[in-house]
Amino acid sequence: MYKAKVIIKRKKSILDPQGKAAEHGAVLLGFKNIADVRIDKQVEFLVNVNDEETAKKEVSEFCSKLLSNPTMEDFEINLEEIDEV
Amino acid sequence: MKFKFGVVVFPGSNCDHDSYHVLKHILDLETVYLWHKDTDLQNCEVIILPGGFSYGDYIRTGAVAKLSPIMNSVIAFANKGGVVFGICNGFQILTECGLLPGTLIKNKNLKFVCKDIYITAVNDVSLLTKSLEKKTLMTPVAHGEGNYFTDEETLKSLEQNNQVLFRYSSKKGEISETYNPNGSVQNIAGVMNKNGNVFGMMPHPERSSDVSLGKTDGLQIFNSLLQNFIN
Numbered sequence: 410m411y412k413a414k415v416i417i418k419r420k421k422s423i424l425d426p427q428g429k430a431a432e433h434g435a436v437l438l439g440f441k442n443i444a445d446v447r448i449d450k451q452v453e454f455l456v457n458v459n460d461e462e463t464a465k466k467e468v469s470e471f472c473s474k475l476l477s478n479p480t481m482e483d484f485e486i487n488l489e490e491i492d493e494v
Numbered sequence: 495m496k497f498k499f500g501v502v503v504f505p506g507s508n509c510d511h512d513s514y515h516v517l518k519h520i521l522d523l524e525t526v527y528l529w530h531k532d533t534d535l536q537n538c539e540v541i542i543l544p545g546g547f548s549y550g551d552y553i554r555t556g557a558v559a560k561l562s563p564i565m566n567s568v569i570a571f572a573n574k575g576g577v578v579f580g581i582c583n584g585f586q587i588l589t590e591c592g593l594l595p596g597t598l599i600k601n602k603n604l605k606f607v608c609k610d611i612y613i614t615a616v617n618d619v620s621l622l623t624k625s626l627e628k629k630t631l632m633t634p635v636a637h638g639e640g641n642y643f644t645d646e647e648t649l650k651s652l653e654q655n656n657q658v659l660f661r662y663s664s665k666k667g668e669i670s671e672t673y674n675p676n677g678s679v680q681n682i683a684g685v686m687n688k689n690g691n692v693f694g695m696m697p698h699p700e701r702s703s704d705v706s707l708g709k710t711d712g713l714q715i716f717n718s719l720l721q722n723f724i725n
Contacts, residue, residue, distance in 0.1 A: 423643065424677070426604045475561070478554055478590065480597040481643060 410457055411464040414487040417450040417477045452476055464488055500528040500538030504559045509545030516703040521716060530562040540577045541568055543584025545698060555639045556587035565591060578692045582637055585694030593692045594685055596644035602677025606638040611675055613683045613697055614663040620686055622693050623659055625718040630667040631711035633697035635675055640696040642678035659684040660695060
């Protein structure tokens with residue numbers, strides 16, 4: 410079994426208004442060194458298969474069909490093998 | 495010829511009744527609701543995907559609605575040339591399922607925008623815009639994710655193929671950033687597919703189609719659709 414951690418990131422060319430708002434908040438708090446804040450999404454789930462290749466394929470399909478929109482987002486997949494839960 | 499309209503109802507749709515009211519009671523057209531779990535389009539000639547917050551807008555706006563059973567039928571219907579019109583959340587669903595290009599992201603200023611604005615038709619040949627009495631129309635917008643975005647290449651192809659229907663403008667039809675309520679690229683408020691049978695727009699013509707509300711510009715869009723569909 411695998412534990413998948415997927416990070417969905419807006420493409421660099423896309424404005425991230427939430428990131429901008431957080432960046433503005435940093436300025437209001439007096440932080441002088443914080444810049445280019447981007448707010449991404451992390452999704453965690455289990456994949457009930459025994460080989461990494463199948464897990465990767467399934468997670469990748471799940472990401473492209475539902476969790477991310479290819480027009481505006483990219484995704485990164487991290488898989489960790491775990492014992493049965 | 496009598497036309498039959500179908501208004502799809504997703505969990506979280508909230509403009510389905512507005513659309514139904516305009517079609518059924520104001521335009522006197524045969525209109526039915528189509529439940530998202532059904533697959534039968536009941537021989538409707540035009541399918542409306544209404545505004546709202548289908549599935550709570552979870553994951554992304556329209557991302558879960560596109561997986562509803564009825565959407566398989568709507569996609570097949572559209573691919574065969576059937577007329578599909580998505581308004582607000584309906585537009586978001588159409589971009590998510592790939593029937594329309596681009597996507598709708600969070601408004602540039604992060605605010606939910608709910609007000610009457612002006613849009614100007616920039617397309618003389620589409621079913622929705624061909625027979626408008628005037629080019630600049632007052633319609634309400636009500637959305638948090640109405641910021642239309644495409645990559646450069648898609649934008650170029652949209653312009654080249656004359657797929658842009660409406661742009662946000664002043665009352666006089668002047669198109670500039672000042673009148674852009676959400677940050678949409680090139681002030682785009684509505685687009686259609688290449689074949690000219692799938693339409694999407696963020697403003698709500700169904701909320702400005704009843705004289706008792708004091709605004710009727712939206713009705714021109716439905717009338718244009720009807721007149722040109724008949725021809």
